[in-house]
Amino acid sequence: MKVLSNNSMRPNRLERHLKQQHRTRVLKTKEFFSSKAESLKRMRLDKSGTYPTASFEIAFTIAKQKKAHTIGEELMKPCVLKTSQIILEEDAEQKVKSISLSNNTVKRRIDDIAADMKSQIINKIELSPFCH
Structure with missing residues (x-):
């Protein structure tokens, strides 16, 4: 890019x-x-504009669990895909297939989440009455 x-x-x-x-x-x-x-x-971004879509949620879960970034594509995506095949219709299966969970994507998502959290903390500190 x-x-x-x-x-x-x-x-x-x-x-x-x-x-x-x-x-x-x-x-x-x-x-x-x-x-x-x-x-x-x-x-x-999701509807609220704060937490991004499915790949962000999965990347956030991977980061919280301190797992290798490759676990998303190797384990999580196949499980979600199989679950969607069993429970939901074919349309949901196609949507799950389109979720990008490669090692690089998960790293990028985690970096984006970290940057967003950092900016939120900085904003809260700046707005704090103890800061001035």
Whole structure:
């Protein structure tokens, strides 16, 4: 994934980036990109906007248990998949299959959770009457 600087966010530079780096998406409509953005938001945050989706919850559980990050894909995902096959319908099975629990994803999720917790603590300390 490439991070663009603020200077790169100008419309003409974004258009050039799209044409050079993502040739297959040049002819896509604005709705395509809007739906992609919404999909990414749904993957990152849950309805309350605080705790992210299933992969975050599983990553948080792995971190609390101090287990290897690979346990998500090796043990937890197959168990959840089998349970969804037994209890729920096929649609739920497909949703479970789409949950990313690779070692790198779990590490990234744990890092995101840690950063969020740190910022919440800092905000509470700053708002504390004892801080001023």
